[in-house]
Amino acid sequence: MIGKPGRHPNLAMPAVEVGTFKPLGLCICHPTGNGEDDVPATLDAFRQCGHGGRVAFLNETYHIESVMNTTGLDNCEIDLRGTLLWGININYWLQNSYPIEYQNQSSAFLGHGYGTLNGNGQTWYDYSGNTSNLIGRPHVLTLWDTKDSVVEGLRFLQPPMWTTTIMHSKNVVLQDIYINATSNSYNKTGNTDGATTFYSDNITFRRFTVDDGDDCIVTKVNSTNILIEDSKFHNGHGVAIGSIGQFADRYERIENITVQNINFYKTGYLKTWTGQRKGIPPNGSGGRDIKNIVLRNATLHNSRSIFAIDQCISYIGAMDGCETSEFQLFDIHFDSVRGTARTAGVFQCSGVAPCMNVSLTHIDVRDKDGNAFEGYQCENLEDAKGISCIGPPTWNYIKYVRNHEGED
Numbered sequence: 001m002i003g004k005p006g007r008h009p010n011l012a013m014p015a016v017e018v019g020t021f022k023p024l025g026l027c028i029c030h031p032t033g034n035g036e037d038d039v040p041a042t043l044d045a046f047r048q049c050g051h052g053g054r055v056a057f058l059n060e061t062y063h064i065e066s067v068m069n070t071t072g073l074d075n076c077e078i079d080l081r082g083t084l085l086w087g088i089n090i091n092y093w094l095q096n097s098y099p100i101e102y103q104n105q106s107s108a109f110l111g112h113g114y115g116t117l118n119g120n121g122q123t124w125y126d127y128s129g130n131t132s133n134l135i136g137r138p139h140v141l142t143l144w145d146t147k148d149s150v151v152e153g154l155r156f157l158q159p160p161m162w163t164t165t166i167m168h169s170k171n172v173v174l175q176d177i178y179i180n181a182t183s184n185s186y187n188k189t190g191n192t193d194g195a196t197t198f199y200s201d202n203i204t205f206r207r208f209t210v211d212d213g214d215d216c217i218v219t220k221v222n223s224t225n226i227l228i229e230d231s232k233f234h235n236g237h238g239v240a241i242g243s244i245g246q247f248a249d250r251y252e253r254i255e256n257i258t259v260q261n262i263n264f265y266k267t268g269y270l271k272t273w274t275g276q277r278k279g280i281p282p283n284g285s286g287g288r289d290i291k292n293i294v295l296r297n298a299t300l301h302n303s304r305s306i307f308a309i310d311q312c313i314s315y316i317g318a319m320d321g322c323e324t325s326e327f328q329l330f331d332i333h334f335d336s337v338r339g340t341a342r343t344a345g346v347f348q349c350s351g352v353a354p355c356m357n358v359s360l361t362h363i364d365v366r367d368k369d370g371n372a373f374e375g376y377q378c379e380n381l382e383d384a385k386g387i388s389c390i391g392p393p394t395w396n397y398i399k400y401v402r403n404h405e406g407e408d
Contacts (some may be wrong), residue, residue, distance in 0.1 A: 026054045029062070037065035037087075046070045057082050057115065065089065067096050071144055080115030086140070086160070088123040093160070094136035117141060121158030125187045137161040143169055152176045163212075164195045166203055173204045181212035182235075189213040194236070197223040206230055215240035221252045228258070234265040238303075241293055244327060259295045264303055264339075290329045300339035306365045307334060307345040307376075308401045309355060322398075323351030323380065330356035338364045344373035346401050348393045349380035360386035 027049035031038050042062065045055045050073045057080040065087040087093075119140045128134045139162040143151070146169040156163045156179045163179050166172065174195065181192035194210040197203055199222045208231040210216035216233035218240040219226050228239055239259050244252055300306065309329065312322040329349065337360075344365075349355035358381060366372055377397055378389035 038062040039066045083116040097138035116155040118157045119159040124160040162193045167198045169200045175206040179210045225256045232263045238264045254290045292331045296335040303341040305345040311350045325350040328353035332358045336362045347378040354380040
């Protein structure tokens with residue numbers, strides 16, 4: 001359900017079928033039932049009941065064969081009891097998905113949703129052939145300019161690319177969300193982030209369960225006051241702060257991120273682009289800061305590493321530039337972390353803008369045999385507390401920490 005906090009749909013109230021308008025009424029959207037596109041009827045329902053009304057979907061399958069733009073809703077409650085099933089006409093989606101203004105991304109559905117959203121992603125995983133950033137590959141759901149809203153009870157299956165994108169939004173709670181982005185073939189899912197924030201403030205993620213092949217929840221450019229709590233993250237990077245700093249001469253920030261009460265079946269990850277402009281379009285050399293990041297009360301389950309700060313990101317896979325990022329990370333604090341991991345972790349900070357005031361307290365993470373780790377690979381850390389550095393990071397180890405495929 002999506003709606004104002006504290007309000008819930010009531011399907012027992014007098015129904016307003018699609019095609020009949022009553023102020024503050026209930027529009028029930030009926031599927032065609034023959035596999036044809038259900039988007040026209042869906043958009044009609046939102047036009048009639050999208051302001052102060054309710055839009056309900058029955059416990060049936062709705063075929064999404066074209067893009068949907070349902071922005072402009074106001075005080076609208078949405079109840080999806082069935083399944084939205086995305087079509088597999090790849091050429092259509094590549095030519096018609098909505099462009100998103102950052103990182104060459106696009107979306108198949110702008111608006112709100114509840115229930116099961118099946119992106120039919122296997123078609124995309126096989127088509128892209130392990131190409132991570134295939135331009136035009138759509139996201140499933142984008143919340144754009146959404147304010148004072150609650151999203152709950154969503155189930156996402158096999159998104160084509162990113163699952164949920166939150167942009168230009170404020171005061172939004174997303175809770176009780178399940179995301180499964182796994183491939184049934186030898187082709188990897190590739191870049192199927194669970195939930196991503198851009199240009200958004202005061203966003204809460206609560207009780208998420210995510211099983212994907214990439215970042216489970218990620219905060220990107222100009223994300224502030226983000227709370228992530230009471231969740232389980234499997235087979236990806238867990239919580240990722242960034243990447244950020246991709247575009248030259250842009251000054252961006254990520255501030256006030258709190259992550260608490262999490263079970264990680266991989267690791268947390270902070271990442272920025274290098275300070276070198278490479279590739280087409282040139283990637284890297286943006287700057288400003290990531291600050292006030294807190295991770296507390298977390299349990300690791302045989303994670304690849306405990307922590308990772310990586311300021312070497314580059315699309316073209318370059319093996320240099322790790323000390324050139326103009327992004328500075330400071331006030332990063334990890335507290336009360338327990339469990340098991342395969343390695344300790346890496347703090348690869350930039351020589352141009354060293355990491356400042358990074359602390360580890362009450363850390364009790366061991367290998368599978370119960371042995372404590374000797375220390376961390378570190379570089380360009382200043383005013384660090386509780387971090388035992390055993391030498392600078394090696395490129396092979398950075399690649400090892402990044403890689404999350406093929407884990408048991």
